[in-house]
Each structure stands twice: as structure tokens, then as C-alpha cells.
Amino acid sequence: MRPEENRNEERKIKKNKSEGKKPSAEELGSRADTSKSKNKKQKETGKKKKEKSAKEQEEPEYPDFHSDRKNRVKKRAREEDPQEETLVARRKKKVKTETEERAEKTKKDVKVKKEKKVKEEPQIAAGGKRKKTKEEIEAARALKIKKKEEEEQQRWRWWEEEKYEDGIKWKFLEHKGAYFPPEYEPFPDHVKFYYDGKPMALSLAAEEVAGFFAHMLDHEYTTKEVFRNNFFTDWRKEMTLKERMIITDLEKCNFNEMFEFYKNKMEAKRNMSKEEKQKIKEANQKIVEVFGFCLMDQHQERIGNFKIEPPGLFRGRGDHPKQGKLKKRIQPEDVIINCSRDSKIPEPPLGHKWKEVRFDNTVTWLASWTENVQGSCKYIMLNANSKLKGEKDWEKYEVARNLKSRIAAIREKYKQDWKSKQMVARQRAVALYFIDKLALRAGTEKEEGETADTVGCCSLRVEHIKLYPELDGQQHVVEFDFLGKDSIRYYNKVPVKKSVFKNLKLFMENKQGDDDLFDRLNTSLLNKHLNSLMPGLTAKVFRTFNASVTLQQQLKELTDSSANMPEKILSYNRANRAVAVLCNHQRAPPKTFEQSMANLQSKASQKSQANYDNRKQCHRICINKM
DNA sequence: ATCCCCACTTAGTAAAGGACTC
DNA sequence: GAGTCCTTTACTAAGTGGGGAT
Known part of the structure; x- marks a missing residue:
């Protein structure tokens, strides 16, 4: 609105006020088509009824x-659907009731009492096998606390130091770049994709993307039309011409064997022996040791997200119009590294180059790349304790x-x-x-x-x-x-x-x-x-x-x-x-949740039945004693 | 004034870890 | 010892807000 229009409006308002009228929306400048640019959505919107004073x-x-x-x-x-009834029940359960809180409290009380008992009776605890486990647990707990305390002691007490001049985030920064997810591992030959009922071999690129969808087959996402359409469009882009000619309908695609393969793999992982699990844990630990820390101004700082996001299907929340789109694999050539000029510049993975290496100490990120689905920037930054x-x-x-x-x-x-x-x-x-x-x-x-x-x-x-x-x-x-x-x-x-x-x-x-x-x-x-x-x-x-x-x-x-x-x-x-x-x-x-709640409820009713029986029994005893 | 990019915070979901129970 | 439950951690989508270009 131009200034003179503004003044005119003010005059109008004043006039109305002196006449005892309330200013109308238009006079105050409220029109739906005014200054603010809009993100109008195509939606059916019934006209709102005018409210009475x-x-x-x-x-x-x-x-x-x-x-x-x-x-x-x-x-x-998203819960506003025909399933409303069950979902309402779920929601109700979500907010814990007072009864639950009391149960929670009792449980905690019991727990504390138990712990106290163990502490008070060390000689008893020292003997049996079960007690030993408790001790081990205690020891583990103590170790954890000690570790935390040590960490706390080693912590960079930056708040006791002088602040840097405005805008300067660090003076020295050295790190190892970013950890890239492992290369795609194709399905074994016996795991097949079927199109229109017939097995069909896919090119590596098409198979990888099909795998992303197969992986999510038990997720609600894959039932949503937008998700399916976006996936299918992007998937077809990854196909060879021949594949694209054949695969024209998602409904005719059968990913079940792929899905089963992933499911079995997860199951196998769950059933791994302790030693195998330990091995994996140690391998992961090594990755963290290499990529998980940086050196910032003479202090070792933990990085919050040192892993490049792996490719997959975009999981936008709510009714996201881009859900299901392919999140492409990020290459070192997409990644910008930020560090000190005088630091040891991180090496890109063998045979690759970084997009750019820059030395900007007015920002906090160590690496960044542009993501393909929304075109937004992703950053590798330090963790919350930094x-x-x-x-x-x-x-x-x-x-x-x-x-x-x-x-x-x-x-x-x-x-x-x-x-x-x-x-x-x-x-x-x-x-x-x-x-x-x-x-x-x-x-x-x-x-x-x-x-x-x-x-x-x-x-x-x-x-x-x-x-x-x-x-x-x-x-x-x-x-x-x-x-x-x-x-x-x-x-x-x-x-x-x-x-x-x-x-x-x-x-x-x-x-x-x-x-x-x-x-x-x-x-x-x-x-x-x-x-x-x-x-x-x-x-x-x-x-x-x-x-x-x-x-x-x-x-x-x-x-x-x-x-x-x-x-x-x-x-x-x-x-x-x-x-x-x-x-x-x-x-x-x-x-x-549903299952857990059902279990709890059955336990509760069992307990109340037992209590009732007990009281009955006591009552009988009392009567007999009289 | 508006748009757009960039940097950063906030927050929900999923996976991992660990304690407890039967 | 398996199953369950709860907590913590990892991951990443979705916000906020500043600032420069148009």
C-alpha cells in the first residue's frame, strides 16, 4: 500500500470511529488479494459462516x-480416515493415564527397593549365579558413569575461554571428510523380480532402485498413490530403454522375493552369534574412530553426522508431494569440504575428487552437498556436545x-x-x-x-x-x-x-x-x-x-x-x-503398541483377579478366626 | 519489497542397546 | 535364553531466520 493510501485509510477509520462505526476489513486494508504473496492450495473450502457478535x-x-x-x-x-475408531483408541492410550503413572511409580519404587536390597545384602548377592549377573549389571553401570565423568573432565571448557570475534567459528579445523555408504550389492541370482507374473532380470541401476521399494514393502508408504507414482517415475528413469519398454505398470511388478530376501537378512542379523555381533560392532567403532571426530582449535570434537546419507526413496512426512522420489547416491564429486587451509586436507575415496575444498571459518560445517529431491543443502556438522x-x-x-x-x-x-x-x-x-x-x-x-x-x-x-x-x-x-x-x-x-x-x-x-x-x-x-x-x-x-x-x-x-x-x-x-x-x-x-497394551491389560486383570481372590481368602480366615 | 540461497535449529522416526520378565 | 519393554542414539526431514541480489 502506498503511504497516501495508508493515510486515506486512517482518515476513514477515524471518521468511522467518531461516528461510532467499527472499521471494516477493507478499510483497514484487509483484502484477500493484497500485499502478501500467497501459496494458495487447490482445496475445497466452504465459505465460513459469519459469526454472531x-x-x-x-x-x-x-x-x-x-x-x-x-x-x-x-x-x-493422517489418522482422519475410516479407521478412526481404532486410531482414536490408540491416541487415547498414547497419553498415559493416571493409573498408568501410578503403576509406573510403583514399578520404579519396587525397582529401587530391589536395588537397595542388593546393596544391603552383599554377602547373599556374592553367591548365586543370578546375583552375579546383577553385580555385572551394576559394574557396567558404574563403568558407564565413570566413562561419562572422564569424558566430562576431558571436555573442552570453552565457556571459560574468551569468545572469538563476531562471525568467526573456528581458527583451525581438520577432519577426515565424510564416510560414504558401501557400494550397491546386487541380489543373489535366486532372488527374482517378476513383471506380469514372469521373472525378469534387471540392470544393476534399476535393480538397486527396485530394492529400495522392496525394502519398504511392509511400510504404509508403499500403499500411497503419490509415493508409488513418484517412485515409478524415478525408477523408470534408471531403467535401460528395453526395461522401460517392458515395465510400464507398477501394479504388474512383484517385488516379494526381494522383500523376503531383506527380511531374511534382517532376521539372520538378529540371530547372529554374540561374537559375530561384536565383530560388526568393532568394525563400526573403527569407522567412528576415523571419521567420527575432528580437530578443532586443539580440541577433539565429535561429529554429529559424518556419514553421507545413503541413496533411497524420499520419505517426506504427511502428504508430501515428493514422497517416493529417488534420493540419488552422493558421490565425492558432489561434496564440498570445508577445513583449515593449514590442516591435512581430507583425501577423497580412491579414484575420486571432491567437488570443492574451501576454507571458510565463518561457518560451522565440515562438508556439504546438495540433495536432489528438494534441491536443499545437507551438511556434516559437529554433534550437540561440541x-x-x-x-x-x-x-x-x-x-x-x-x-x-x-x-x-x-x-x-x-x-x-x-x-x-x-x-x-x-x-x-x-x-x-x-x-x-x-x-x-x-x-x-x-x-x-x-x-x-x-x-x-x-x-x-x-x-x-x-x-x-x-x-x-x-x-x-x-x-x-x-x-x-x-x-x-x-x-x-x-x-x-x-x-x-x-x-x-x-x-x-x-x-x-x-x-x-x-x-x-x-x-x-x-x-x-x-x-x-x-x-x-x-x-x-x-x-x-x-x-x-x-x-x-x-x-x-x-x-x-x-x-x-x-x-x-x-x-x-x-x-x-x-x-x-x-x-x-x-x-x-x-x-x-496394540500388542503391548493388550499384554499389559491382561496382566492387570490377572493381577486384580488375584488380589480379589486374596482378599476373599483373608476374609475367610478372619471369619474363621472369629 | 520480494525472492532466493544459505546456514543452522528443531523434531519425528527407526534402529540399536540394554534391562527386565517369564 | 527368548521375548518384551523402555531408553538412547542415529538419521534426516522440516522448520527458522539472516542477508544479499534483483
Whole structure:
């Protein structure tokens, strides 16, 4: 919008205000087709019904951040299918019930008691075979602790050293490059691929890619149409002309023998003798010793991911449009090495060359390559215990700590901005309120069609919220329903301030479901504003801050200093769970979940039956004694 | 102002490891 | 000793945010 248009709008608003009218969305500059570039998705979106005005009702200032979601049944969007019933059951089980927690506690108590008993009775423990195992376990545990302590002692105490000048990440860096996955090993001759019922020999390249698919045959991915289509298209590219002429329909492909071969191989691996397993472990250990460490400024640092990602089929999450595409094998010729000029430059694998060797000490990565599916950069970096990661982490929490002293003023400011005459300020203020109150992510814009359709705060669309003037006895309720990072569903019903509610209505006026809710806002604008309020402040800091506050509050609330260790651990886990709820952290239940739960339930019912029988028996004895 | 690239953090999933139980 | 369960680690996809080019 040009400045004079802006002024005109402001005048209009003023005029309306003096006449007692509320500004319309258009007057404030909210039109669906305005400034913000959009990633519109082709989706059926029903027009949202206009909400009726609601009575004034203020929600508590800053309630605990998760209380209204505590008992919410969360679900992942991909679970919205005919199997809903069983999946709901799975989800319910996911959040542990109080009973389970108690069981957990009892179990832990018993465990601690047992351990105590072993310690108190060394003479008994010394004799039998079983006791010896316990001792061995104890010894192993002690060894582990000792090793950790030693590691801790050897640790680079970088925080006691002077910081480097701005932007300089290291002064000396030497490493061994990257570890490349082993070459493709073809299937033995007896393992065949069948096309249209007939065995068909494949070229090496085509066979390798077929193997990737065969490997995943028991995974849900291979049933998804997008995955199958992408795989098939990319697979055909790897085929010889002749193969391509024959193989034209994925439905006619039979990978079962390949799948069985992999399954048997895994099984055989599982059944290996201890010695064989040990051998493999030692071989892996050697690889880690060579490639897993680097020398940085006179300190040995562990590398987080020294292995080049092996080829395979891309496993994008949610409805990723590129799922199933072939992730190609990375060659040394694709890899850029970064190290010190005066270090021993890593050798590329025999007969190969690096793409480039550079000496850039303003970045933290040791090697990088561009991945073919999304065209994004992949890096080899140090692990989380390293100086570089630790320092960054420290800084992150420092910024969050700084926010603590400014949060009151910042909250005050955005509340004032809810009444701003400028649409952009209003949108910014409401978005910030959500980010602060609900720990939403910023919501950076993404290229349409390149990734799954997920959003964060700034990229919320009209279709992602519903307004209820009144719901379940609460007023001004906003219902959020969208897919966030990793296509994890965010579903929440939140009572908001009346002015937020009114603003949302305004933002939604004259818009379609697939229009941006905050059409005047993007993360760049928001972050610029935040930076002006406090140096280093960005949208993501609020998540760190509120997660930390929640953890601290919950720990204080739940922990009793006189409690024993298992009780304290339980409190800690509960506090962490509160943070997980706030941040909408979710994991899919493990594949074995149904069975495990069934086992537990049968055990529980057996136990309660036994208890009942016991009580009956006692009762009888008591009666007899009377 | 917008786009795009780059560097880096965050977080879910799968595999590995290890303790416990029957 | 096998099976199960739980924890830890490895892997890598998916975000955020800065900065330069257009």
C-alpha cells in the first residue's frame, strides 16, 4: 500500500470511529488479494459462516499455557480416515493415564527397593549365579558413569575461554571428510523380480532402485498413490530403454522375493552369534574412530553426522508431494569440504575428487552437498556436545532469559496494537499473541507444491480457524485446526480476549478459506518488529521462553523436596509432558503398541483377579478366626 | 519489497542397546 | 535364553531466520 493510501485509510477509520462505526476489513486494508504473496492450495473450502457478535468476557490474563488442552484428544491428520475408531483408541492410550503413572511409580519404587536390597545384602548377592549377573549389571553401570565423568573432565571448557570475534567459528579445523555408504550389492541370482507374473532380470541401476521399494514393502508408504507414482517415475528413469519398454505398470511388478530376501537378512542379523555381533560392532567403532571426530582449535570434537546419507526413496512426512522420489547416491564429486587451509586436507575415496575444498571459518560445517529431491543443502556438522553447538544453545537461552525481563512490556505493547489503526500492526499483534500464548511456530512461507501443506502462525489461512462467540460455556472461542511442522495436527479451542476475537473476524472478512488470515504479515516483518523491541528477539524465542517457563512452573508445582528419587523423576516427566503439550510435540505410537497394551491389560486383570481372590481368602480366615 | 540461497535449529522416526520378565 | 519393554542414539526431514541480489 502506498503511504497516501495508508493515510486515506486512517482518515476513514477515524471518521468511522467518531461516528461510532467499527472499521471494516477493507478499510483497514484487509483484502484477500493484497500485499502478501500467497501459496494458495487447490482445496475445497466452504465459505465460513459469519459469526454472531458475542458478549464481553475476558479470559484470565495468562493462564497456565496448557491447561485448556490437558485433556484434549490429539490426533494426527493422517489418522482422519475410516479407521478412526481404532486410531482414536490408540491416541487415547498414547497419553498415559493416571493409573498408568501410578503403576509406573510403583514399578520404579519396587525397582529401587530391589536395588537397595542388593546393596544391603552383599554377602547373599556374592553367591548365586543370578546375583552375579546383577553385580555385572551394576559394574557396567558404574563403568558407564565413570566413562561419562572422564569424558566430562576431558571436555573442552570453552565457556571459560574468551569468545572469538563476531562471525568467526573456528581458527583451525581438520577432519577426515565424510564416510560414504558401501557400494550397491546386487541380489543373489535366486532372488527374482517378476513383471506380469514372469521373472525378469534387471540392470544393476534399476535393480538397486527396485530394492529400495522392496525394502519398504511392509511400510504404509508403499500403499500411497503419490509415493508409488513418484517412485515409478524415478525408477523408470534408471531403467535401460528395453526395461522401460517392458515395465510400464507398477501394479504388474512383484517385488516379494526381494522383500523376503531383506527380511531374511534382517532376521539372520538378529540371530547372529554374540561374537559375530561384536565383530560388526568393532568394525563400526573403527569407522567412528576415523571419521567420527575432528580437530578443532586443539580440541577433539565429535561429529554429529559424518556419514553421507545413503541413496533411497524420499520419505517426506504427511502428504508430501515428493514422497517416493529417488534420493540419488552422493558421490565425492558432489561434496564440498570445508577445513583449515593449514590442516591435512581430507583425501577423497580412491579414484575420486571432491567437488570443492574451501576454507571458510565463518561457518560451522565440515562438508556439504546438495540433495536432489528438494534441491536443499545437507551438511556434516559437529554433534550437540561440541563447542559450536553448545555455544549457540547457550546464546539461545540467554536471549530467552533476556525476554523474561521484557515480556511484560512486550505483552502490553501487542495488546495496545490490537487497537492500532494500521492493519499490519493489528495482524502482527494478534499473531504475536498466538505465538506467545499458544507457542505456535512463526510460519515461514513455503513454495507451493514443493512440500506438504503445513502452516505456522503467520501462514495460517482462514480455513484453519473457526470463531465461536460462545462455546461450552466460554466466550470468544477460537478453534484452531491445522497441520504444523512435520504435518502434525494442531487442534485447540482457546478462549481469547474480545478484541482479539473481533480482530480475527475483521481479518476474515471478505476472504475465502484458502486466503491468508494475516494477509499483511510475514515472518520477516514480524521478526523485524520483534528485533526493534529487543535485540536478538525473533518469533521462535517465544517458544523457548514459554517452554522454559512452563517447565520451571511445573517443576515447582509438582516437586516436593522430601520426595524420593522415583517420585522426583515422575514429577520431572510430568513437567516435561506439560511442555510437550504446550509445544504440541507428538509421536506416533510404536507399531508394537496394540500388542503391548493388550499384554499389559491382561496382566492387570490377572493381577486384580488375584488380589480379589486374596482378599476373599483373608476374609475367610478372619471369619474363621472369629 | 520480494525472492532466493544459505546456514543452522528443531523434531519425528527407526534402529540399536540394554534391562527386565517369564 | 527368548521375548518384551523402555531408553538412547542415529538419521534426516522440516522448520527458522539472516542477508544479499534483483
